[in-house]
Amino acid sequence: MNFEDFFCTNPDCKDYGKKGKGNIALDRIYGKKKTALLKCKTCNKTFSENRGTPFFGLHTPKGKVLKSLAMLVERGSVRGTGRAMGVSKDTVSRWRDRAAEHAEEVSRELMKDLNLTQVQIDELWSFIQKKRKT
Ligand SMILES: [Zn+2]
Numbered sequence: 597m598n599f600e601d602f603f604c605t606n607p608d609c610k611d612y613g614k615k616g617k618g619n620i621a622l623d624r625i626y627g628k629k630k631t632a633l634l635k636c637k638t639c640n641k642t643f644s645e646n647r648g649t650p651f652f653g654l655h656t657p658k659g660k661v662l663k664s665l666a667m668l669v670e671r672g673s674v675r676g677t678g679r680a681m682g683v684s685k686d687t688v689s690r691w692r693d694r695a696a697e698h699a700e701e702v703s704r705e706l707m708k709d710l711n712l713t714q715v716q717i718d719e720l721w722s723f724i725q726k727k728r729k730t
Pocket residue numbers: 604605606609610611612636637638639640641
């Protein structure tokens with residue numbers, strides 16, 4: 597597990613939302629699914645690995661999720677994106693909803709990993725918001 601991918605989820609912490617600060621460590625493993633409980637060394641708060649990043653717990657490579665999100669605008673539909681990526685439309689909907697809840701983090705990843713521009717990212721979010729409302 598790469599702790600650099602996680603950040604502290606405590607809004608009161610000075611390292612809140614910041615990645616790669618070296619403040620995240622493993623506290624313990626819990627539950628049937630062997631979920632990691634992580635600890636922030638700055639504020640001493642613990643949180644599940646499923647928090648703090650939208651991509652964990654999805655059991656899908658992050659790159660595939662990001663690519664699907666980027667494809668949503670191009671294809672214009674969840675169904676078309678699912679077909680292109682070889683996943684069901686329900687899966688794409690789940691990724692989309694999850695991404696929408698973590699818009700800031702996902703935007704950063706899209707810029708970094710897929711080299712999307714701010715304009716493309718704005719387009720994506722307005723597309724997603726429009727679809728979610730209807
Ligand atoms: Zn913290």
